[in-house]
Amino acid sequence: xxxxxxxxxxxxxxxxxxxxxxxxxxxxxxxxxxxxxxxxxxxxxxxxxxxxxxxxxxxxxxxxxxxxxxxxxxxxxxxxxxxxxxxxxxxxxxx
Numbered sequence: 772x773x774x775x776x777x778x779x780x781x782x783x784x785x786x787x788x789x790x791x792x793x794x795x796x797x798x799x800x801x802x803x804x805x806x807x808x809x810x811x812x813x814x815x816x817x818x819x820x821x822x823x824x825x826x827x828x829x830x831x832x833x834x835x836x837x838x839x840x841x842x843x844x845x846x847x848x849x850x851x852x853x854x855x856x857x858x859x860x861x862x863x864x865x866x
Contacts, residue, residue, distance in 0.1 A: 775861055780804070780821040781844050782828050782853050816843050830858030 785798035804818030826832045844850040
């Protein structure tokens with residue numbers, strides 16, 4: 772069972788992150804996208820976009836999948852598939 776309240780805009784979950792556990796980072800949701808990983812550029816672009824579209828994560832957006840997602844989330848080559856799976860499970864959970 773996925774706790775969707777902990778799923779970040781890019782589809783990750785900060786709860787198991789060592790940086791959050793060690794107090795280096797509050798977590799994407801808690802910090803509203805202003806996390807150490809994005810200090811040089813400000814707020815996480817994925818987080819900002821999901822807030823602009825009023826969704827929790829990209830897979831729930833009416834514009835998903837968009838070209839920007841694969842460019843911004845370069846660390847996950849399966850981001851489209853991952854977000855699609857999350858959205859499917861989200862809708863199944865919230866029937």
